Amino acid sequence: MSKRDFFINRYKHLGWNFVNVRPNQAFRINRNNIEPEELLRRLRKSGVKLEQIPFLKNGYWIVQSKTSVGATVEYLLGFYSIQGAASQIPVSLFTKMKGKKVLDACAAPGGKTVQLADLMGNTGLIVALDINKRRLRALANHLERCHISNSIVYLFDARQSSLLNLKFDRILIDAPCSGNFTMDKNWFNRRTIKDIKQNARLQRELLIKCTDCLEDHGEIVYSTCSLEPEENELNMDWAIANLNLRIDKIECYGEKGAISVFGKKLNNTVARSRRIWPGKTQGFFVCKLRRKW
Amino acid sequence: MYANLEESGKLMNLIKDFMQKLGSKISFGSENVLNKKGKLFLINKKLHENSQSNFFYAGIYLGENKQGKFIPSFNLLFILSKQKTNKVIIDKKAAWLFIYGKDIFRERILKVEGDTKKGAITLVLNNFEDCLGFGEIIFDLDKKPNKGEAVVNNILDLGDFLRREK
Numbered sequence: 001m002s003k004r005d006f007f008i009n010r011y012k013h014l015g016w017n018f019v020n021v022r023p024n025q026a027f028r029i030n031r032n033n034i035e036p037e038e039l040l041r042r043l044r045k046s047g048v049k050l051e052q053i054p055f056l057k058n059g060y061w062i063v064q065s066k067t068s069v070g071a072t073v074e075y076l077l078g079f080y081s082i083q084g085a086a087s088q089i090p091v092s093l094f095t096k097m098k099g100k101k102v103l104d105a106c107a108a109p110g111g112k113t114v115q116l117a118d119l120m121g122n123t124g125l126i127v128a129l130d131i132n133k134r135r136l137r138a139l140a141n142h143l144e145r146c147h148i149s150n151s152i153v154y155l156f157d158a159r160q161s162s163l164l165n166l167k168f169d170r171i172l173i174d175a176p177c178s179g180n181f182t183m184d185k186n187w188f189n190r191r192t193i194k195d196i197k198q199n200a201r202l203q204r205e206l207l208i209k210c211t212d213c214l215e216d217h218g219e220i221v222y223s224t225c226s227l228e229p230e231e232n233e234l235n236m237d238w239a240i241a242n243l244n245l246r247i248d249k250i251e252c253y254g255e256k257g258a259i260s261v262f263g264k265k266l267n268n269t270v271a272r273s274r275r276i277w278p279g280k281t282q283g284f285f286v287c288k289l290r291r292k293w
Numbered sequence: 294m295y296a297n298l299e300e301s302g303k304l305m306n307l308i309k310d311f312m313q314k315l316g317s318k319i320s321f322g323s324e325n326v327l328n329k330k331g332k333l334f335l336i337n338k339k340l341h342e343n344s345q346s347n348f349f350y351a352g353i354y355l356g357e358n359k360q361g362k363f364i365p366s367f368n369l370l371f372i373l374s375k376q377k378t379n380k381v382i383i384d385k386k387a388a389w390l391f392i393y394g395k396d397i398f399r400e401r402i403l404k405v406e407g408d409t410k411k412g413a414i415t416l417v418l419n420n421f422e423d424c425l426g427f428g429e430i431i432f433d434l435d436k437k438p439n440k441g442e443a444v445v446n447n448i449l450d451l452g453d454f455l456r457r458e459k
């Protein structure tokens with residue numbers, strides 16, 4: 001069996017028939033910087049055709065554009081951020097963000113940091129970490145462009161978060177993962193189960209260390225753009241069994257997380273997570289966790 | 294806090310000089326400005342209380358000292374653009390050219406505020422009054438230049454965000 005068939009077969013077991021897709025380009029309005037109507041008026045005038053993404057408050061698909069939407073004056077002024085539809089979901093799952101202390105554990109290049117700051121109205125505090133300096137430079141540019149003022153960024157391994165001596169009300173773990181085939185033409189040839197398992201181990205370490213920094217009534221959102229259950233449902237099943245966490249119900253786009261994975265039966269509450277198969281959007285996985293009481 | 298005080302003092306003077314040249318009267322309390330390897334960040338109390346000295350970026354980035362010259366951030370230009378400063382407001386076509394690094398011609402200027410004299414520096418705004426960058430006045434704006442002669446030299450424009458990422 002080819003490597004490609006091996007993975008496609010796994011997806012079939014999880015209930016999805018493979019289709020090769022190219023997700024639509026999308027953006028998210030930074031409402032702190034402009035009124036949505038005003039931005040939409042300006043973009044339409046410049047010949048950009050848009051479609052509101054039905055399951056997102058501030059997200060739009062770019063249907064047609066004469067110029068690159070990543071080079072308009074409005075983009076450079078920070079009125080919007082180019083951000084895939086599915087990748088706008090994780091941050092949208094947090095509640096009551098104003099004035100909160102937030103950890104963005106794997107933050108670069110900052111799409112979600114800016115989204116967090118926008119939801120927070122630039123109040124409270126975001127601590128954004130990443131271990132890749134080049135990607136942190138892109139994050140810094142993103143923060144400057146979008147006029148973010150409530151963030152502190154460190155070149156720092158999130159597995160050492162406890163050294164920050166802070167407790168957080170909200171923690172986003174947008175974990176490093178093996179990605180998926182829509183982002184990389186050679187994905188199927190490049191990836192092996194061995195490196196998927198290695199990523200899953202790193203993700204568990206991040207879950208352990210970040211949970212240590214969670215305030216008692218805080219919320220964690222865990223997300224990946226991987227389609228592999230080892231990095232998603234299996235990690236969530238492990239987290240609720242080992243880290244005194246439970247999974248929250250969420251209302252969002254996507255299918256229920258799998259609770260039967262290649263013959264292994266998982267905790268029923270793992271179905272509360274959401275698996276987003278590639279289609280109009282990028283492939284994604286999201287799950288919201290909080291402490292058990 | 295954190296950095297060598299003398300170095301920070303020098304940087305604060307650079308930023309003050311820059312703002313004065315733009316005709317701005319605002320000032321930042323030095324206790325709220327952190328110097329990180331020549332880069333200045335304006336931070337509020339909450340960030341101050343929760344930050345460690347080894348940060349990479351914090352609060353509002355104001356600009357940096359590059360070989361004794363102050364290079365403002367777009368955040369600083371944005372803050373200044375909401376206050377009384379030297380400004381030229383330009384039309385749509387000139388705005389487009391400006392963010393691609395081009396200079397400004399007299400006939401493209403819709404409005405001028407503050408200093409009009411050669412040698413002054415001025416913010417450059419589009420017709421929505423969004424700040425696109427800044428430049429130096431190279432020909433008195435109250436005089437008629439020769440045809441085809443630029444009157445404001447582009448020093449820094451928003452297109453810099455795209456150039457930085459290349």
Ligand SMILES: C[S@@+](CC[C@H](N)C(=O)[O-])C[C@H]1O[C@@H](n2cnc3c(N)ncnc32)[C@H](O)[C@@H]1O
Binds near residue numbers: 135
């Ligand atoms: C999926 S990307 C994050 C994307 C980002 N949240 C966004 O929305 O723009 C994962 C990031 O995790 C970073 N990373 C990997 N290991 C890490 C660690 N131990 N601590 C912190 N960040 C890490 C990678 O450098 C990468 O930038």
